[in-house]
Amino acid sequence: MDKLRVLAVGAHPDDVELLCAGTLAKFARKGNKVFIIHVCNGDLGGKGISRKKLAQVRKAEARESGALIGAKVLGPICSDLGTFLSKDNVHKLIELIRQVMPDIIMTHSPDDYMSDHVNTSRLVFEASFGATVPNYKTRSKAHELIMPVFYMDTLAGVNFLPTDYVDITKEWEIKKKMFLCHRSQHGWLKGHHKADATELMETMARFRGVQCGVKLAEGFRKMDVWGRLKPERLLP
Numbered sequence: 001m002d003k004l005r006v007l008a009v010g011a012h013p014d015d016v017e018l019l020c021a022g023t024l025a026k027f028a029r030k031g032n033k034v035f036i037i038h039v040c041n042g043d044l045g046g047k048g049i050s051r052k053k054l055a056q057v058r059k060a061e062a063r064e065s066g067a068l069i070g071a072k073v074l075g076p077i078c079s080d081l082g083t084f085l086s087k088d089n090v091h092k093l094i095e096l097i098r099q100v101m102p103d104i105i106m107t108h109s110p111d112d113y114m115s116d117h118v119n120t121s122r123l124v125f126e127a128s129f130g131a132t133v134p135n136y137k138t139r140s141k142a143h144e145l146i147m148p149v150f151y152m153d154t155l156a157g158v159n160f161l162p163t164d165y166v167d168i169t170k171e172w173e174i175k176k177k178m179f180l181c182h183r184s185q186h187g188w189l190k191g192h193h194k195a196d197a198t199e200l201m202e203t204m205a206r207f208r209g210v211q212c213g214v215k216l217a218e219g220f221r222k223m224d225v226w227g228r229l230k231p232e233r234l235l236p
Contacts, residue, residue: 004234007102008152009037009093009124011083011116012045013062017179018201019152020106022168023218025069025175026236034071035100038062039093039120044080046188051079057184065181068174074099083119085126091138093127098140102147104234109151109221111159124149125223148230149223157204162219165212166235168205172216176201 006027010016016024016036028034042058043051059076066073077092078084097105107124108117128149134142154160168175179201180186189197208217220235222228 004032004103005035005101006032007035007037007097007100007105007147009039009105009107009120011038011108011120012040012080013038013042013058013065014179014182014185014197015108015117016106016152017065017175017182018155018197019108020218020220021065021069021175021178022171022205022216023106023166023220023235024071025171025178026166026168028069028071029171030236032236034066034069035102036062036066036071036073037093037096037100038073038075039077039083039089039123040080040116041076041078042080046184054184055079058182061182061184065178068178068181081116083116083123085119085122089123090126090130093123094130094136095138095140097127097131097147098138098143101143101145103145105147105149106152106220107149109154109160112154113158121151146227148228148234150220150235151223153204153208153219156200157207157219160219160221162208162211163222164220164233164235165208165214165217166220167209167212167214167216168218169209169215172205175205 041055043055108121110121205216
């Protein structure tokens with residue numbers, strides 16, 4: 001198979017690391033080009049710090065994380081809790097997708113636990129098709145491919161049955177390092193979500209691994225709609 005341009009679209013900086021960084025690392029190790037879009041700037045993911053400063057911190061953390069696998073990091077297009085299905089948000093995301101010209105997209109499940117995740121999933125559905133329409137004008141030219149989309153796992157795997165699994169046993173340490181780059185989030189997630197996110201990430205990977213017969217895995221579900229299905233396996 002030819003080398004792919006792989007795009008992961010997460011709502012917030014650290015979502016991609018939690019849910020598909022092992023797969024991205026595996027893609028990168030095999031010579032594929034990896035891109036990450038963070039839709040939100042992360043400005044509400046903390047306390048005791050201004051929104052402007054927090055957004056700057058989280059942007060730097062996201063770039064540090066992406067650099068570990070040579071991924072180009074793009075975005076944001078809005079603030080936290082600003083992922084409305086608006087013309088402006090769709091337009092901005094179409095432009096970013098056209099800049100990447102991906103062969104495959106990974107994003108949130110439409111059944112995930114909070115609005116930014118759910119809305120990001122919907123924005124990707126809208127923008128990934130809109131990016132292929134030549135008469136819809138942005139700065140970049142239209143993409144010629146209606147892209148296959150894979151939904152990432154939900155947090156804790158709630159209401160999510162994967163159709164595809166990726167063995168990330170060899171990629172676990174780099175996935176963990178990528179997540180740990182998001183230092184601003186460790187205390188916030190433990191306090192606000194009442195969970196240790198690193199432990200949650202490992203529990204999910206072990207559980208999905210048990211399901212598919214390996215030590216550690218990430219699970220995905222294909223967007224099963226006409227025009228986006230391919231006969232060959234696309235995940236590594």
